[in-house]
Amino acid sequence: MIIPHPLLGPCDAQEFTYLGDASLIARPDGMAEGAADAFHDYLYLRDNPAGLHRELWYHEQGDRSWLVVTRNTLTHEIVKAELARDVARAEGRGR
Amino acid sequence: MRLQHGGQIDRGQKISFRFDGQYYKGHPGDTLASALLANDVRLMGRSFKYHRPRGVLAAGSEEPNALVELRTGGRQEPNTRATMVELFDGLQAMPQNAWPSLRFDALAINDRLSNFLTAGFYYKTFMWPAVFWEKLYEPIIRRAAGLGSITTRPDPDSYDKGYLHCDLLVIGAGPAGLMAALTAGRAGARVILADEDFRMGGRLNADRQTIADMAGADWAAQAVAELAQMPHVRLMPRCTVFGAFDHGIYGAVERVSDHLATPPEGKPRQTLWRIYSKRALVCAGAIERPIAFANNDRPGIMLAGALRAYANRWAVSPAQDVAIFTNNDTGHRSAADLMALGVHVAAVIDTRPDAPPLAGTEVLAGAQVTDSAGRLGLRAVTVRLGNGQSRKLSVGALGVSGGWNPNLGLTCHQRGRPLWDEGIAAFIPGATLAPGMAVAGAAMGQFSTHAALATGAEGARAALADLGHNTPAPDLPRAEDAPTRITPFWHVAGTKRAWLDFQNDVTIKDVKLAHQEGFEAVEHLKRYTTLGMATDQGKTANLGGLAVMAELTGQSIAQTGTTMFRPPYTPVALGALAGRSSGRDFRPTRLTPSHHWAREQSAVFVEAGLWLRAQYFPRAGESHWRESVDREVLATRASVGVCDVTTLGKVDVQGRDAAEFLNRIYCNGMAKLAVGRVRYGLMLREDGIVFDDGTAARLAEDHFVVTTTTANAVPVFRHMEFARQCLWPDLDVQLISTTEAWAQFALAGPKSRAVLERLVDGGFDLSNAGFPFMACAEVSICNGCRARLFRISFSGELAYELAVPARYGDALIRKIMEVGADYDITPYGTEALGVMRIEKGHAAGGELNGTTTARNLGLGRMVSTAKDSIGAVLSRREGLAAPDGLELVGLRPVNPQSQIPAGAHLLAQGAALVAANDLGHVTASCYSPNLGSYIALGFVKNGAARMGETLRAASPLTGVDLEVQITSPHFYDPEGERLRA
């Protein structure tokens, strides 16, 4: 597979390490009420879609960027690749 | 026999080769198959199941029958298709799957027993008595099965890998592929043209067609010559594109040296290419299919197109008298070509009642071949004429044409579904091709030469247009444009066995039985009968089987469907797929900065992940590794030792929020660590399990250096980057892995300070008060070399770790040894390191195995509840916080000289060896020269409350059973006085 890195252009997926569903960005607040349930769902449950999947790839053999790649799990077609940092910020994560 | 004229062979040169012990001669340009036919060798192999005598069926990579063991020794190459072997001088090949000889094969008895050995018979028997399967039945079956053999000696040749990029990859260099490459090449596109054959041209080399009024083969040669002049076009003969992968990536194997006796110096045998294409055009042609009839597998019965190819390209014919059996016009073309070359065609047996006539021979319209004769080679065929009468034809070869199948292989690799085309009675590529892939020529069912040229040009133009380049339509050279005329005919009715899959010996009877027993789905048919599962993936067999099944179920072939072709298109050598990554080069080897020095000291090295580390440093007179290790441990504890600890992961953490960031990464507090101080840190995974441990040293308000274990250096850094970029993107923190940037040495032992004083430049206070335990600083050593100094201790001694830029590592170890000589400084390796850490009860690999909690390690209180750190929440789940959980303990054997094996399980004294009594296990074990006893660490349920208890430590696997006493894991200096000294 070839991942269209938003900074570096097309890169072989072999340069990357895969983590999983991009929902792992949405880490719950560990000090909040009900954190145990929130963390269970966050860490263990997956939509696991057959179709478009937003997922985290790490450019380990490259620039160390974490990317959010939108990829079709039925065809492996990649429709988008964004810097995970930008996605995280857009989803309201900051400090 | 070799024909008098023609052929693309060099008749001026003779080369000698050996097959089945006999020497023969051939010419450059020959394949092994053509050369054997030229020498009147029709019998080339035996079939898989019935050991039937077999000759060559095809002239290309679809060959199911003529499989040989090529070469000898470590180069012995089983199942090699004689049709794909370029003849070279000294070639040696042996028949396979035949014993004692090809002509007299004992297992041909199977053929007599065929009525009992029907499809799937083995599922119904060999069940009694049960133990006989492994002992008797299976060994017999295994010996009878299999095809060729390997010697298991190492392959002496090398393999390579390469990467190529192009605008257009053209797969197949027949008329469509050549025209496509010309069109794109002339337009300036970067083109790769790959063909599995050693001579480009495809069927043009095998036919007597003309293009632009010249022989097809000449036109092809001219096209190749033009392409060779184009710098942006890469011609790759002997190169099989075997797989279509995601995003335009194709796998290809180039047979660099297979046409030579041995690879030239410095050349690989084969190269695996990963081709990154923007667009790909599959011009893979079509494969002729046989018609099934009784005993249609005798040597001499071939595909008609193959007969034609052997005559035209190699000037050979398996016999002087031949016949053709066809259901389509191309059979007539084969007959005409043969006659033009002086081969006598006894008749064309055409199943079509309206078959056209053919000058020079008799066309038996509406006739069928009903049987054949000849034990080791065809002697005659029996023909049922249109009027029902029977006629026997004495021929040594029969060319069979049941029509042509577009070569679908690559078009199916990304789950493209073929479509049935009634007009050519064959499957063509479906609409859902891999992105960027298109098909042209016979591979898409366009069988005329003109159509191949036209669709090839069009395919190239469309691909380039897709990439934004308009290319003018080329003037197409003139070529034949005959329509495809075929009346589907799959098999001749009869009661004798008629073969569908030659290699696997699948006959029509087998398909009938599969149908009778309910294995009607195409995948069931394939799996039950093994149709299409041979080394040719059923290229010539599948459709015949499907047609028979369709007939039986009353469905159309389109409704019946087809099995999928999977990569690779043709089998690929494992050596090529592995490339250079074999033997010692299987994985890179990482060397520590002191490696060369350690080698000079005769160190013994051990693999630690990709690293090689010094395991111990044997001295003259030491005959056992334990002697060396005991000495290293004792010397270190008595005076001073030095150890290369560069392999530990090092991460530089900088930024205003560095402390806050680490406070979230580690489960214990890091926010308030003072500048100039180091703290032990425990890192959890988000699921609450211990991930890694190490130290965090604060060099400045906004600058930390953290260490990881050797094994986790990469995963920890990845994890920290994840947290930084994905969880808290606005924290002001930057990370860089500096594992390889700094050489780091541990100086341990009561004299370590004294040694260090000789290294550190003047003015730095190394006293216990000035630089206490867990201090860190940036220092200058050896007159101005910058270094980092940490007073941390894994050994439990007064100890330091000193880091310098990696390029000084070698110089530093030599300097340390020099200045430490007065204290008899002793280098120690990973074994002594391990002994000292066990003596101190420090957790390492055996304890940090990805399943243990901080609580298991006795570090439960480190998990802060006052902050949100990774893993803290889920570490509190009931299953991880159970009060009777495993706890790290020390273990001492009741008999100090009894070794406690790591991996032993712990049970109550006298308890039976059953799982229900399992209390824990031993994680690490060593001999402690300081205690004069074997010692160990282990996890025991509720261990802390069991201090002093005696347990049974049992390793039935290795035959060890002993009694051990539970102690504190801190065997040595439990108060830690030595490291604070």
Added chain:
Amino acid sequence: MQAAMLGTGNQEHPMRYSGFRILKEALTGHKGWQPVWRRPDPKPSYDIVIVGGGGHGLATAHYLASNFGQTRVAVIEKGWIGGGNVGRNTTIIRSNYLLEGNEPFYEFSLKLWEGLEQDLNYNAMVSQRGILNLIHTDAQRDAYIRRGNAMILHGADAQYLSTDQIRREYPFLNFNDARFPIKGGLAQRRGGTVRHDAVAWGYARAADARGVDIIQNCEVTGFRIENGICLGVETSRGFIGAGKVGVAVAGSSSRVMAQAGLRLPIESHVLQAFVSEGLKPVMPGVITFGAGHFYCSQSDKGGLVFGGDIDGYNSYAQRGNLPVVEDVAEGAMALIPGLGRVRLLRMWGGVMDMSMDGSPIIDRTPIEGLYFNGGWCYGGFKATPASGWCFAHLLSTDTPHPTATAYRLDRFRKGLMIDEKGMGAQPNLH
């Protein structure tokens, strides 16, 4: 029509297979062979409907009928039976597990394999050729000794082999020029291989003979759930009522269970497997390389059957990519330098439902009457008999089988993970 002829009673194999039967049929033109399973139309309702006609679903049906007297059972399959992972795997059976939650279950499964042919009257070619895990580091040795001891404590067989012993059995391994030298091995002699397709067919035939309806080409499109109770399944062939519905659809677990509104602790990944051209016998048993991703055995037909790691990304595409192919070949060459000229014949990809701790789930769901069996990662084939037995046990008795008590859905909430590899909640590492 055939269904009517064969009846649906609790009858044993209407046509017993044996060497004698083959002889008889051969002499009478093979006219007597009957369909291995019927092709019934679905009935309006069943006591138990199994969704998924793979190995686990068919085994469940067989044991429901043969052990628990449940014969009003249907197996519903979207395509053709045995078309999922039981139809594409590397055929290995073993019970060399470490953890308390796993080892008894897999040992139970191995025992069932040992009697399978006689139970089913179908030769699935269970071949106890032995499996050998190679050891390349001291840490690996410690871990394997711990595991071997755990196996013995659970009543399984395990044997520690020295390098010399391994050399005698596998002289062609790389003992001289290895990047990671072989330092020993853990062998399980009772492990081995099984002819995978035959497992599906054998279970189907046995279940069918006891009256189970095996319904192919029937896709489940939804569950009928009212008031938290599952009443049956909507299918491409209409609604089928069920007292209980058991789902065993490896590769499609998340998709199917999403129709019941459930999210699972599962990701679907692609695992590639490979077979070489046929060779005369060379590989005595199953061997796994401990320093790379490669394991291998040789089929009765002669092909080397081998595999390695999963590709590592979520996928339902049933195909993988070159990097893993190359990685596996590198492992092969590193371990067995004599394989250079052996050719890879065919590769394929299967969808693995990778669970969050690498261990499976056999449990009730929050929806009454709906039961789930899945998350087998890439170890589902060897589990087929025990999985079927235990799922049948759960469906019949509503209590877990004693060897499968740990395979619960709520173990992640409770922190009772069964993590053999210690990789945590990252499915592609298991």
